[in-house]
Amino acid sequence: MSQYEPILQCLDELAVPGSALAARAEVYAVNWGKHQLFVLQMSLRFFRPLEMLNCALQPSVQTVSGMMHAVDEVKT
Numbered sequence: 696m697s698q699y700e701p702i703l704q705c706l707d708e709l710a711v712p713g714s715a716l717a718a719r720a721e722v723y724a725v726n727w728g729k730h731q732l733f734v735l736q737m738s739l740r741f742f743r744p745l746e747m748l749n750c751a752l753q754p755s756v757q758t759v760s761g762m763m764h765a766v767d768e769v770k771t
Contacts, residue, residue, distance in 0.1 A: 744769045
């Protein structure tokens, strides 16, 4: 999500008429603008808790009961 605007800017720059990538860049820009933002936002709802779980499970001092509690929190 933090790179959304730079990606659109890059696609706009690549869509210069006459360039070899112009047609493809324009198609990507249109599709990115319409669909990808929604998909990214929905993905964040799913992956953010999993990323938090991943970080909680990594410390070497984590106990099994602590790990199970973290998993239960994500399930909830």
